[in-house]
Amino acid sequence: MSVRRFMAPGADLAGESVRIEGDLFRHMVKVLRLKIDTRVRLADGHGVECAGIIQEIGRDHLTVAVEERHAVAPVGGSLRITLIQGLPKGEKMELILQKGTELGVNEVVPFQADRSVSRIPADRQDERLRRWQRIAAEAARQAGRLDIPTVQLAQGMDEAVRDTDHDLKLLLWEEERATTLQGAINVRPRPASIAVIVGPEGGLTREEAETARRTGFIPVTLGRRILRTETAGIALLAILQYLYGDLGEGENPEEGPGSSLTS
Structure with a gap:
């Protein structure tokens, strides 16, 4: 099964964990019903992507434990x-x-x-x-x-x-x-x-x-x-x-x- 990717604009992907709130949190938990230990990928919209596991799900946020991080090229070529x-x-x-x-x-x-x-x-x-x-x-x-x-x-x-x-x-x-x-x-x-x-x-x-x-x-x-x-x-x-x-x-x-x- 492929790992789901999510845009996380404004999220800080530089640390050991990433906190997800707001609309993205509701989409991941309420709509997609993702659970703890689900593997996901997060992109910040500025060329950084990380992969990790959902570690915690609270009432208004979830936390992803980061396992790897790398730079990505924008989709759409150089134009x-x-x-x-x-x-x-x-x-x-x-x-x-x-x-x-x-x-x-x-x-x-x-x-x-x-x-x-x-x-x-x-x-x-x-x-x-x-x-x-x-x-x-x-x-x-x-x-x-x-x-x-x-x-x-x-x-x-x-x-x-x-x-x-x-x-x-x-x-x-x-x-x-x-x-x-x-x-x-x-x-x-x-x-x-x-x-x-x-x-x-x-x-x-x-x-x-x-x-x-x-x-x-x-x-x-x-x-x-x-x-x-x-x-x-x-x-x-x-x-x-x-x-x-x-x-x-x-x-x-x-x-x-x-x-x-x-x-």
Whole structure:
């Protein structure tokens, strides 16, 4: 029987034992009904994994005695992708986080675009970020990733693009008419890192597009096809992972299907 793997973001895997609380504890004990002496693997989402045995189960936590510890390579290859997403309405951001995580995005930067209908009050931003990070962690667990995308909220386009140092920077802009996605990527060397900007439902203003252009982003059009904001980034991530990442590659025969994290 294969050993179950679990994402344990925030857990300290450096000691002789690991304490598991909260949602992961409830999932392991209440849902999966794991018992004392069950062997498990834990990953912290930052490249460290440990194997051990459940040593203790309390009312609100369990303890895993660590037997071995090692570094692991992130699932998704060496391509680093950042999605800079204009804040959409309702729960669309959660869908974008879930599907983006499945498609191997490394960082998601929601930003308050000029035309964003949704606005997050300053006193609720930390709470919203914690929720988004939990959603990303859960999606990573479901997708079998051993790393978790980071989520950072930016107050506007200036802040969203300020520290981008990617090899390829793409801006999906509905007002671009000349440069296609294919044209933008065909004339450039294979990138190791890519940043993508997607606007909210109302699109980006000319001023926002110009701000992105000044920091090296290439405005591109998807032609006659019109995609919703929650679809555009997901579609582009899939394309980029197919071209430059590991989408469509065969399974590692040394790992096999038993290597994925449990759902």
